[in-house]
Amino acid sequence: MSSAVSRAMPRIAPLTPPYPPEIQAQFDRIMRGAPPLVLFRVMAGHTRAWDKFRAGGLLDPGPLSLRDREIVIDRTCALNKCAYEWGVHVAIFSGLAKLSEDEVRATVQGDAASPCWSPAEQALIAAVDALHHRATLDDGEFAALAAHDVEAQILEIMLLCGFYRTVSYLANGLRLPLEEKAARFPAAL
Template identity: 80%
Template sequence: MSSTMSRITPLSPPYPPEIQAQFDRIMRGAPPLMLFRVMAGHARAWDKFRASSLLDPGPLSLREREIVIDRTCALARCEYEWGVHVAIFAKAAQLTETEVRATVQDGAEASCWSQAEKALIAAVDALHHRATWSEAEFAALRAHYDEAKILEIILLCGFYRTVAYLANGLALPLEENAARFPQL
């Protein structure tokens, strides 16, 4: 993977006013991520990508959402998106260093997780590996999460699997201030 450039050339500033306004809304004043700059160069892809955004306040807590995203990205070996999320959201989601490391190195049985979080991570793992849940996995998940949360989990896993495909397939260079996968 290239360490400095994407396989598809990203937009460079100055951005068209409509794109700049979209970047400003998403990034809240920070420079746009490479992923956004690549996608925004292709109107259809950018529109579809933005329409799938799941970073709004949904039925999951910030902590639950970030566990799902971090684990999905880790399983897909997408250091780019995992690192962005850890850098931006881990502290606000109250994820400890041990928990952040566990999203990459451990499964649902890591001792740092609550029972609900263990069910959540097992659900993410099952979707990643088999694209479904066994009755036992679903029952474990259902014991802690209602239907709206379960649907959000599926949507997050699918969307961030797509993000992983984009970031990995385009060989996006890691963002300068993003976290890096922990060393084994």
């Protein structure tokens, strides 16, 4: 099978409409009227996995600003080479989060020292990178976060990194095709 064909269909078939009423109600609540994402349709076909996925409880806004939340999610997905979830979040939330084109590009091609980030955002990116590469924060990285964020926000940052690493595993491992309206990773500079 060619890679183009293997990318066209996920490795586990997604649900197709009509959806069972309880699943349709869940999709309506999460998607607010938009068609359900392929990821959600695959997960919803397996009750235990879908329940565990939704129980992660990170589909709500939480204690971070939308901008900080999206920086964490976009950077985590980029580090995990998850074009699927990165593209969904950039398409839906980057405008609302007031992320510029340079900032969106920097989530993929930059780092904490990229000049587009404020000092607080540099600490955020450094923390995401540390969690990705070492699964921990050293004292300096934790102190840099604590200078800008309260404990609930620091916990949320860690939870988001872990949750979206899991989402990246799912999207990449299932070879989910990119959503039609999703953003695409920026071309190399």
